[in-house]
Amino acid sequence: MNTIITKFGGSSLADANQFKKVKDIICANESRKYVVPSAPGKRNSKDSKITDLLYLCHAHVNAGISLDDVFNHIRERYVGIVHDLKLNFNIEEHLSIIKKDLEDGASSDYAASRGEYLNSLILSNYLGFEFVDAKDVIVFNNDGSLDSNATHCALRETLSSIPRAVIPGFYGADKEGNIVTFSRGGSDVTGALVTASLNADLYENWTDVSGFLMADPRIINNPKPISTITYTELRELSYMGASVLHEDAIFPVREVGIPINIKNTNRPEDKGTFIVEDLLKSDLQTITGIAGKKDFTVISIAKALMNSELGFCRKLLSILEQHNVSFENMPSGIDTVCLVISDSQLKNKKESIIDEIKRSCNPDSIVVHPNMALITTVGKGMTKQKGVAAKIFTALSKADINIRMIDQGSSEINILVGIENDNFEKAIHAIYDAFN
Numbered sequence: 354m355n356t357i358i359t360k361f362g363g364s365s366l367a368d369a370n371q372f373k374k375v376k377d378i379i380c381a382n383e384s385r386k387y388v389v390p391s392a393p394g395k396r397n398s399k400d401s402k403i404t405d406l407l408y409l410c411h412a413h414v415n416a417g418i419s420l421d422d423v424f425n426h427i428r429e430r431y432v433g434i435v436h437d438l439k440l441n442f443n444i445e446e447h448l449s450i451i452k453k454d455l456e457d458g459a460s461s462d463y464a465a466s467r468g469e470y471l472n473s474l475i476l477s478n479y480l481g482f483e484f485v486d487a488k489d490v491i492v493f494n495n496d497g498s499l500d501s502n503a504t505h506c507a508l509r510e511t512l513s514s515i516p517r518a519v520i521p522g523f524y525g526a527d528k529e530g531n532i533v534t535f536s537r538g539g540s541d542v543t544g545a546l547v548t549a550s551l552n553a554d555l556y557e558n559w560t561d562v563s564g565f566l567m568a569d570p571r572i573i574n575n576p577k578p579i580s581t582i583t584y585t586e587l588r589e590l591s592y593m594g595a596s597v598l599h600e601d602a603i604f605p606v607r608e609v610g611i612p613i614n615i616k617n618t619n620r621p622e623d624k625g626t627f628i629v630e631d632l633l634k635s636d637l638q639t640i641t642g643i644a645g646k647k648d649f650t651v652i653s654i655a656k657a658l659m660n661s662e663l664g665f666c667r668k669l670l671s672i673l674e675q676h677n678v679s680f681e682n683m684p685s686g687i688d689t690v691c692l693v694i695s696d697s698q699l700k701n702k703k704e705s706i707i708d709e710i711k712r713s714c715n716p717d718s719i720v721v722h723p724n725m726a727l728i729t730t731v732g733k734g735m736t737k738q739k740g741v742a743a744k745i746f747t748a749l750s751k752a753d754i755n756i757r758m759i760d761q762g763s764s765e766i767n768i769l770v771g772i773e774n775d776n777f778e779k780a781i782h783a784i785y786d787a788f789n
């Protein structure tokens with residue numbers, strides 16, 4: 354029999370009604386043996402995510418404020434789910450332990466992880482599957498990075514004797530037993546690790562949309578669905594803000610060639626999106642999708658004969674390294690180079706970086722453009738097509754949008770443009786309309 358790993362996102366498990374849908378999905382196919390849940394997400398646009406509330410509890414304790422009010426919201430959510438599912442399960446006992454741990458100063462990672470922990474306890478009880486704590490199978494190094502080898506061994510060893518299990522997403526533990534989380538949205542990564550370790554046949558990622566769409570549905574009304582997409586295209590889109598799947602969830606499954614299927618918990622009959630290594634020529638689309646992110650700064654450096662000055666870029670990048678800043682992009686010309694850096698990376702370091710560039714690199718000019726957004730247009734089919742870039746630039750020009758920066762990735766499957774933050778939504782519309 355095949356083995357399918359299923360990961361359910363926060364909105365898929367936001368209340369008891371959603372839990373029922375999840376059970377129906379799992380019962381509909383015996384191959385769905387291992388389940389990775391997220392913490393309960395929003396039930397409507399005004400609601401809170403449990404993970405956000407847990408971070409808030411931690412912040413309250415740190416600030417010396419009582420966490421009672423926030424924790425009561427969390428308690429109500431979980432007690433409500435257990436009650437509505439009519440489970441004979443003592444959730445209060447677990448909630449009390451967690452509250453005490455938080456009050457005693459538990460870490461922020463521990464606080465955040467409890468959302469997945471509690472949801473998994475409830476789901477394992479509801480499904481009658483064994484609960485396997487992620488702290489015993491997802492192994493981090495003491496510097497916070499994942500120990501992939503130890504994780505694969507632990508997952509294989511533990512799950513080989515358990516036919517069906519629920520494993521919480523988002524966290525694991527380091528060698529000292531401290532809880533460590535992935536970055537936000539990280540339950541996708543846990544699902545991918547379980548899939549790869551067990552060499553499963555398929556990784557189903559269940560969410561609240563019927564697969565990957567050509568653009569963010571919060572910006573474009575009813576964007577076209579994508580039926581099949583390659584890992585490479587998806588990585589470009591996820592990295593640039595198409596948040597359906599965590600960008601780090603792609604590597605583990607790609608390495609072993611297991612397809613991912615993004616599916617909708619609320620419309621399980623929809624086929625969703627398949628993510629695969631390669632597409633048939635006939636399935637290649639010129640443009641597969643569009644995604645983007647706001648809040649970047651471009652530092653544009655000009656110096657005559659820069660191209661022949663040995664070590665210029667090395668000096669520049671070592672300044673970023675000294676400041677512990679990574680760059681997003683570095684388009685260059687003969688006498689110019691631009692550093693595109695996200696504002697979150699640059700926080701409180703901009704002046705010092707610019708001073709150091711002036712001192713070490715002695716440029717003719719250095720100009721800083723803040724408030725930039727980046728938009729990537731991705732498609733494997735564009736390598737064989739003429740005029741794709743022209744179409745994007747014409748669309749932006751017709752929409753009266755000034756392009757501040759252009760870069761075509763070396764893999765030639767994406768074209769990146771830098772524009773003002775204020776033009777972000779307008780630019781996504783213009784590019785989407787040009788190809789549809």
Ligand code: ADP
Pocket residue numbers: 361362363364365391394538559560561562564565566567568569570571594595596597598642
């Ligand atoms: P989950 O909680 O199930 O992990 P996420 O919120 O992480 O779900 O991801 C799903 C959401 O991603 C969708 O509800 C949608 O708003 C957003 N999204 C952004 N870009 C896209 C896109 N290109 N296609 C589909 N959804 C997208």
Ligand code: ASP
Pocket residue numbers: 362363391392402404405468522523536537538539540541
């Ligand atoms: N609950 C975590 C978050 O909100 C992880 C996840 O949902 O994947 O980021």
Ligand code: MG
Pocket residue numbers: 362538541596597598599
């Ligand atoms: Mg997610």
